[in-house]
Amino acid sequence: MTGATLPPLREVIATHGLSASKALGQNFLFDEQLLDRIAAIPGSLEGHDVLEIGPGPGGLTRALLRAGANVTAIEMDRRCLPALAEVEAAFPGKLRVIEGDAMGIDHDSLFPGPYAVAANLPYNVGTALFTRWMGAEGWPPKWTSLTLMFQQEVAQRIAAQPDTGAYGRLAVLGQWRAHAKIAMKVHRSAFTPPPKVMSAIVHVTPGEAPEGVSMKVLARVTEAAFGQRRKMLRQSLKGVPGALEALERLGIESTRRAETLTIDEFVAVAKALS
Incomplete structure (x- = not known):
């Protein structure tokens, strides 16, 4: 055969x-x-x-x-x-x-x-x-x-x-x-x-991995953000230490919802926390 x-x-x-x-x-x-x-x-x-x-x-x-x-x-x-x-x-x-x-x-x-x-x-x-x-x-x-x-x-x-x-x-x-x-x-x-x-x-x-970003941190940020996707980021991310301060430093409005953030913006937040 x-x-x-x-x-x-x-x-x-x-x-x-x-x-x-x-x-x-x-x-x-x-x-x-x-x-x-x-x-x-x-x-x-x-x-x-x-x-x-x-x-x-x-x-x-x-x-x-x-x-x-x-x-x-x-x-x-x-x-x-x-x-x-x-x-x-x-x-x-x-x-x-x-x-x-x-x-x-x-x-x-x-x-x-x-x-x-x-x-x-x-x-x-x-x-x-x-x-x-x-x-x-x-x-x-x-x-x-x-x-x-x-x-x-x-x-x-x-x-x-x-x-x-x-x-x-x-x-x-x-x-x-x-x-x-x-x-x-x-x-x-x-x-x-x-x-x-x-x-x-x-x-x-x-593809190329952005430098200085921990997979674990990115996972934590996305899990929190999309876990309460109907809420504004200031609510969904308040349990992630430093996340709201990172948003402010990056110029990302905390009144936005998770689905409006680009992947690059999520990476920037994770990098700021890594």
Whole structure:
């Protein structure tokens, strides 16, 4: 069996008696053309190391391997391991499957050098994993890009601009030292079973980190500001020591609300407090 002769995914699902687990936030994609388009988003993957989270029966895994990537896939659903073993056999030496919880594994330790991340993320851990990847104190990170499927609402929050309803902590986290954009929208009908919501793929690449800014301080400021987003900053930030004085020094009106501040303004406040 080679990559070209692997049975269709629907056949694999039937053979192994697989069904998408609601508890694990699974939704399977079968359309190979769509999967190949997703695998093309990061650019050429020929010979590159790629981390995939929650490969399930291996739809995106196949597409990444067809694109020439060396894939390390972390899967916690033991039911999917036999299907992934077939993919591993079809692409000798190109796929490594690790059984486990991606939240409990040090991803950097899996690779000797830089790696890309590509994943149709399980809905129940997507935001937590994204926050972890973006929240590292050390920058630039070891990963070179993130190509991640989210619920469309979450994707919009990551790529949002100030003064929009979707703008909040995820936008600041995703954009203060990285470039985040929605690369593709995916209709709910593309999945089996179809989720109740639309999906979208976010593509993130690291940028320059502003000097003198602590990730922890920025997280604290944004958490306070957006935690009470309907209130003026003089109310929402009064619990953060020095924040109101920082606003005054920077010439930022304390009567403004969090969603009106640009990412640069949030960074300036965090820098003043770091």
